[in-house]
Amino acid sequence: MAGSYIVYGQKGTGSVPVEATLHLLGEPYRVIERIPEESPGQGDLTAEAMARINPMAQVPALGLPDGQLMTESAAILIHLADSHPASRLAPALDDPMRPAFLRWMTFIAVQIYGLIWVTDDLRRLAADESHQPVIRERVRDRIAHCWRTMDAQVDPGRYLLGDDLTVLDIYVTVVSAWGPRRERFYGDAPKMAEVVRRVDRDPRLQDLWRERFG
Known part of the structure; x- marks a missing residue:
């Protein structure tokens, strides 16, 4: 290929x-x-x-x-969307929503995604096994706080930035399924939860979600 x-x-x-x-x-x-x-x-x-x-x-x-x-996932997603402007998977450079798009893509990468490295293997930061539950709880609380912070500042339409699906919606849909997982995400970020449910149901992505995301 x-x-x-x-x-x-x-x-x-x-x-x-x-x-x-x-x-x-x-x-x-x-x-x-x-x-x-x-x-x-x-x-x-x-x-x-x-x-x-x-x-x-x-x-x-x-x-x-x-x-x-x-x-770097955020950079890859932005590059793919920008390389295919007709797809409308990212706001154009002169679109008023472009600053918000870049802000939240970076926010997820820096404030949330980076913390997953900790929860994937708590031994990376825990001095001994007894420390792991506290680290897990505090990291997940931090992730939840970040989702609440973002949810309070977005004003979604059908999708996070309006009526067009963007890679930001796809990014949030995937990252929100990691610890502390969707049940808590839905409670902490109710506005974004509606968007995530819509992306979950997108018929174009059903086979891929089933095969690659479970």
């Missing part, structure tokens, strides 16, 4: 919004699956191989058709 996109990813991770965006764009892509630690042998890329692609050893990474490699 020369000239197509290559997604270095894993089910249920930050590669899912990238895959969803490429699917909506109708762009050919293939996924090279990272081997999950809990399921050795189920995938294509070992942790060592992933580290050679992305020195942070994290997914997603995206191979572009011209051979360049991108990392």
Whole structure:
């Protein structure tokens, strides 16, 4: 599949919004699956191989058709949307909603997504096992606070920025399913919850959600 996109990813991770965006764009892509630690042998890329692609050893990474490699989910999503302006998956540069789009894409990446690194493996910060429950609770409380903060400042239409689905909606839909998970997200962010439910039901994404997101 020369000239197509290559997604270095894993089910249920930050590669899912990238895959969803490429699917909506109708762009050919293939996924090279990272081997999950809990399921050795189920995938294509070992942790060592992933580290050679992305020195942070994290997914997603995206191979572009011209051979360049991108990392960082928010940057990838913005690039894909901006590279396909007719899709309206991001506000145009002169659109009044462009500053809000960039603000919230960055907010999710910095304030929320980065905390998932902690909850994925609490041993990364816990000095011993007895510390893990406190760290988990405080990190999830922080994530919930961030969702409440964002929800208080957005004014959604059908979608977060108005009537057009954007990669921001896709990003929120995926990240909101991680800890502390959707039940708490729906209570903390009721305005965004309605948008997330709408994206969940998007008929164009049903097969992808089922296969890659569960």
